[in-house]
Amino acid sequence: MADAAPRFSSLILLTISMRFNVKKQHTPLAFLFASLLCAPGKVMADTASIDATAFSIEGNQLTPLVINNQLHYLVTSETRGLILTGKDQNIISTLPGHFSQSDILQHNGTLTVAALNNDTYGVELYRYNTGTDEFEKQQSLQADLADIEALCLSVSGEHLTLTTADATGQMKQHWLADDHFVEIRTVNTGPGIKSCQADVQNGYVYLADENTGLWQYDHHAEAGDGRSLILTQHPGVTSEGVEGVGQAAGLTVFVSPDAPVVSVFRNDSISEFKINGEHKWEAVRAAPFNNKTVIGLYDDDSESLFTAVLPVSAPQTAIRRAQPADGHLTAFAQTDPVARFGDAADDPAIWYNDKTPESSVIIGTDKKSGLDLYDLSGRRLQHLNAGRLNNVDVRSRWQVAGQELAIAAASNRTTRTVDIFLLDPATRNAVPAGKLPSQLNDLYGLCLYQHTNGVDVLVNDTDGSYERHRLSFENDKVTGKIIDRFTVPSQPEGCVADDENAMLYYGEEDAGVWKRSLDISNPEPSLIAKADGAVKDDIEGMGLFDVDGERYLIVSSQGNHRYAVYAITDNHLLGTFDIVPDLEKGIDGVSETDGLETMSLPFGENLPDGLLVVQDGHNVMPSQQQNFKLVSGSSLAEFIRRHRPK
Template identity: 35%
Template structure:
């Protein structure tokens, strides 16, 4: 029987064989690996972890030794803090201040300091001891300019890591919040983050270096950067990692001590031995102008070794500009199953009490879930694998007035109908067969002149069918009245009842506009294009929002975990691009990999008096659990539109 540890080791070797062997053989055949031009030189400083950095125009030495944390300017002691600290890491806050983090090995507690030489007290302990639930092997900061968050990774040595949120939108949290738990290799020893590309590098002892995504809402997939011999060029356990400005990577092998300089794709650019150490454990880097210096130390606090590296020639990446962030203030209960389960929301408005309104959400494995405005699941209808859902109001069913919801049922490619009574209880109201072969997206339309309800449903082939829903007083029936077509797979759609327009998302291409009337021309017009930058495929959820006589389209840009608001009339101008981010005060994570979404500008009760944006969250975190829906007050979006000068 294979133990869990050995299983992961075998998995690593197998992956290395399939992904690296051919590439490494080719690299070794064509590339001469040269050693560094300079030899290591000893500094006067003895330290277990050492950094040299410029703050407020002065060169400071910041290091840990047997006495604790030390900060020196030349030979002059500036500040200190006693303790048994290891894995010291730094993060610039400005030209005049630094954030420092270190673990106290005696009680596995995290310390955070702010160092600002121009202040009366240059070293300020920002947080008292924060006891980690993991035995921490390494620390690394990540500053996300695009998402306006500062976080710290605590890398554990037993197959896990925590990402702590420290700052959001320039505001410090009262206490760090764990916003993501990562599954990493069992013997992980070192980490580093590329601040420009959001790549999180993790060293798996003496076996491999992996690249993950550092953003908390990102996919947890990984790629292999380098692997041990004979399949790659690693020879010993990696005890330290550091990024250079050109996104290349320094990796420190512990024993025998050797420094590797790797390209962002994992190729060894050069390597240097560090003969002064039998074992090296600490690594930092100082870039000043065209000079790059690596500092190597060990846990015995021997003299720090410095090594001048060849000047990088690769262009330095620039940080992505900040994107607008809005916070959810409510979330629904998680789906009972983990994985890709939930898809599309719809809102049912209570006729007289907005706070009693309901959120309908499809379950792609089981049926339809219904949630209260407190996010609690109040009803489940196990009708089969539903994909998208929508609803309309005031139709006759079994001799009484009911509202109607329709959903695409993938079990038999039919329309699943539900009747909603005045108290908000849903009833199975039967099915309507379609000619679909692979049913997918759906939305409803109600003709403003006749009041007749219709269902638009689409197939992965690009076929869109329009069904009229008729009532004989007792039951509802569906009749096919028209067929439309887009070139490739669609899903999300929304109908503008007032103007008689249907908007359809073609996942890889953009958004189409059709006339919604049953007798209208079936020719469509592509109005919004996927550009891979601002609107990134897949185009999934689409919703319509009315405000002050203006009509907006809200579209989920699934490929980059964002959302875009456009005018819903020509020329379909982009008004706002944003993300749904973490709400640390309420313990709600952001939203990512969104499939369906919905917008209502009608009141949903306290906190949502002007309505809400409701998005499916493909990766539900804090804690990690099944997918759910996140609710953002529509007022928050109106404020952002106002700031951008786009609110009409």
């Protein structure tokens, strides 16, 4: 049977009914009420009708699944527990209990069931042993102060992931680590979530909201709280929420008791099937079988289970299959979080102490409130409430006025100045030492350049303008004068100066990486790397790192949560790496990095090859304010040696 003709459901933008095709929008929560836009359905006149067959066993959820190429069903019951049957509904195995819903994960030959216990309001995890036909309890997750109301299972990398939604309106993701669950991520969803399903193939989590519709979230543990709303409306229905959702290898089905249809969402479009008879569907689960989709349904009118076959198959390929990173690194430490939630932590710098390298300091900007200083364990040493500081850089051996100074410079978007700080190695604190006026309207990125004549600050504007300031020091104050100006075609931010070779590397966020000579007048800049292929815009922070006498440029590829490594000799891209979680250390991975800093000097016996510091856009495990992650230079050097040309 060919795929039935899909039916169009009217689309909703705020309270306006839309009658034309439109792409779904991915919206952060802050803009939710300005952009409630659903995924489209192709405009068609009719809805295909299919029959449903009543299931012989009572329960409140029916999940089809395939075991050894044979169709089976799992009944979830609030009175009888879990009941596994064959295709002909003969009972194969039972687990007594009181369960309101469940989810199944089949991965690497193992069948795992998560069930929501009505007695404890917590989740119980079972492995189904196909040899003995028994459910073997593995773990449990107790509810906190709020009842868990929805759950789903998935795999993230090597980790079994349990996603839950509770009565207070929070979605939480947990990883199973040996014999316990580790909380990874918390997202505020709002109350009313009744069902959950993960589409691992395309990297989404779907939440059925009884008040609004079907929410689509990024499945990645490091993702933010952005979401898309898949919304339908039918004639005569004033408010149409969604209570049930099912997933079948990239094909998503969902139901509402207010609509007499089963909706199918795939390839960014919706088709619908009306099941003959009068029903109020509250739950649905799905499985691919024989190039069709088998669904299990719960009808609230009759309080009965049904099964049906949809004449549609799962997509052949994933919509969002990304090119994998070339390597994976982990952090050995992380800094204390910044003071406030939101986009706050931005750019780090390293203040190197050549007398006692272990006492070196990480300096990070908090673009909501100032500057933070941390030791190499990540402990905060000092906070300076200095305004909205965006980028920071350090030079620790400035020979001026008969003395050697360590200074930090930061772009201040509050005062539109370049703020200079003197760094005291005795106290490991920073002291304000001057504000350089700028003619830029919106100070953004910044880096320092040390040369035979002193130290320069290069600072940019979001409009693409650059200023170069030459620093002076007198009477314990740092001043400066503008000695050069230049522009890039569009918004820049990150930059780094190669002091030895008098070369500036700087990013144009949407385009790539430029380089420009710093020792000649009016040099011709060149675009040395584009933001395409394995490197995704925005191009953000960058740093220089030496391995075996060769210098490499490390760049934040923010669009895919990775870092690109280029050889500066020929601008060749060695590869990309990401920073992944370390469950043993309890440190999460890194995503959406703004600024970074690298240094290949030894920091003591634990860091003989240097250090990489990166901003983490989503600090999870558990969810907290943003911070900075510290990665051993040995790990970075090993990646470079493995991927550079032989």
